Amino acid sequence: MQSSAALAQTAERRTSIGINGSVLQYKGDFGSEYWQFTQKRYAPGLAINQYLTKGIDLNAQLFYGQLTGQPSTTTSFTSTLVNANVGFKFKLNNGWALKEKAVIQPYLFAGSGWTFASRTGLADGIRINTEKGYVDVLAGAGLNLRLGGSLGLFVQSSQHLPMYADLDGLTQEKPSRWADRFLQHTVGLTINLGQAPDADEDGVPDRLDQCPHTPNDIEVDAHGCPLDDDKDGVPNYQDQCPSIPGKPEVHGCPDRDNDGVDDVDDACPDKPGSIELHGCPDTDQDGVSDSDDQCPDTPVGTAVNAQGCPAPSVASDTVVSTKSASSSLDIDGDGVPNTEDRCPDHAGPVTNHGCPEIQAATRQRLQEATKLIGFERNNATLLPASYSTLDTIARILTQYPDYSLSIAGHTDSQGPAAFNLRLSRERAASARRYLLERGLPEARVEWRGYGPRYPLAANTTEAGRARNRRVEFDLFLTGDPNTAQAKYGPEPTPSALVTPKKGKATPLKKKPVPRKTVSKPRSGKQTIRKQPSRTPRRAPKQPTLEW
Known part of the structure; x- marks a missing residue:
């Protein structure tokens, strides 16, 4: 099956949600804190991302945070911000520079939203409290990293430009459109939702699966087809020689002589032969391969010995000579007489009872x-x-x-x-x-x-x-x-x-006692013995096994 990283947000898993934390940095009439991380003001947030095309996503964000400043002892401000915005992410892993399912996915984004500011502070020693909302324009860049499965990690920085904002309390007669602004640096996790149809459960959705009926637990490529390392047309799970190009007829193994016996098992790999003779030829069809046949032109149907020559006939009218001959007869010529040979028709060593040894x-x-x-x-x-x-x-x-x-x-x-x-x-x-x-x-x-x-x-x-x-x-x-x-x-x-429990003897099974068996006790009274009732056993639950 495919690696789980390929299961992150794509055309099939179109929606993701995320949680994040941000650092806000002020820039306005009292100066700039851009790219200064000495102030630790954190802003928690949420995000929703919706896949549109290979190159574009729709993105919505919400966060809550504060901006503070104190240029003098008589002037200070604390602005509490609630920001909601919607924008577009322009993904660089759109198939041109990077693949859509790349692990590292850089992007740019731009959007607009609303910033509500609640400001408290001092202006030349006079306390001020104001609440006001502003149209917010933002742009930035980020990087998404796939962690596997449906989980991703992203980092991004964005410039927020609330229009005609007064975040620091310094009011001007003609306020500049971009007088007060702030940077937002964010780190967060995203969880991709949804599951694309995948009939063969190989990790490749049916829409993209070029081999939609792959058996379970088979490794597949990005197209959903079984891996074929040697590129011989026989997938690895069916290939008996997965690292050597071969032929489908012999399960992916090489077969130079095209006799249906792969070269690994073929004793004569350069000459076509039969399966019974381990791929070696037998011209006269007597059951002895040509390389071992000392009589290669024996007529068809003739009984032969292990050397492929006609077997000597034994006179049927002399029993003694027959017994003598049979005791020394060795049809397969392996040095083991037939009377002791477990495999009299196939040559093998004495140590294996005259039978061929397994390769x-x-x-x-x-x-x-x-x-x-x-x-x-x-x-x-x-x-x-x-x-x-x-x-x-x-x-x-x-x-x-x-x-x-x-x-x-x-x-x-x-x-x-x-x-x-x-x-x-x-x-x-x-x-x-x-x-x-x-x-x-x-x-x-x-x-x-x-x-x-x-x-x-x-x-x-x-x-x-x-x-x-x-x-x-x-x-x-x-x-x-x-x-x-x-x-x-x-x-x-x-x-x-079944292992008996310790400390308890295993009871012996007794023959059932028939009902209403009458016996005469010494007292003279009749006693009726009833067979004890049996409680039916419950069938064992079927266990959950994986194989």
Whole structure:
């Protein structure tokens, strides 16, 4: 999503209100205090700003303050001012010098209003008290600084020229139009009001959003479109190689030979091949790549060994010789006889039971996939941003036919543990369901949910809780224990997540006693035992979780 600074006052957030404080400086018949800050006379004020165009705002201000002076012991004045004015702000961040959404926004302004002055003081020892209003003309300059969100800080200075004003009590026969005046230096905060329509909640209003249906929680540019750092046409959230230009067909990764296997996973990146052979060619279509095929012209349909040559036939009428031959037979030629080879059709080292080892790059991709899988808030519905990552996992499983996939769901600790356990399992199942829809066999994709039981970080911070909300993917040899079970143990049950209170034994569940069971006590009287009434339990409230 965009930075919050872009949400300040614009054509979509047209109105702002502000509070401010000012310093007033007098200039008139008794001299000038301009730009002298020794006198501490503060004037609180309010302001309202209305966006009109990129270059012009309408601005209204109101403030209350005092001007004082004492040129001699017999002459002094104190003028209390109430000023209201309306004017226009001419913004320099109008798209010419600066962008409209620039952080620093200089402006000029001019306007007019009304100044009411209540003056008390001495004039040559004679006390005077007058109240009078004047038409005020003002002009000035200022600077607005975006602080983020809807908050801004501004500083400005303005010259006030109340017409024919007598602010200091020195009355003249022919008063000058601009006899008494004052400067106002202001610092204040503005709060921008209103919220523009933003259907996809990416911080860019619909009116300016060129990609109006961006999935939630995806970073976007100023036009509302997902970021694409390598400029390959595949946005970062769908790009498996976000820093290297690639092709959409292979999820944004490079594919020099155009065989549908990206160069990272392609064992033969300069020769077109098949996905099953990690991108290597197989001219005679015998299942052995040309680089390993010692008999490259084997007729189609011929059974071959790991070297691509016709496999020797075994006589069916000699059982002993058959057993002897089968015990030493090694179809894939990896040095592990078929009787001990867990993957007799795919060569692998003895240390891995004759099965192909998973490449480090593939394991890395599975680890990164955990960060790229997202769900709708508080449920198990996959976000569309997860699809490309799951497509990559499906392709990995196709490349490793001897392996199965473990999917383990985890949550943070907020909310009831039983609810979190169910949610973690449902989310793992949702990812599994997507993979099965891509044609993977059910037996090769296992899933489990562990709820909040195995956090990666402390649940005391939002960053820690975000790490703990995850779905993990691991490959394991088909037939071996599930990877998640090897790491975390058996999948917990809801009762296993409940911690009994200290000092109280957990009561045992008793079988219900049938109603009106009659027994004969020693006294000879009959006693009827009634089953105690049960108060129905209230359903637990659904917690508010974020994932």
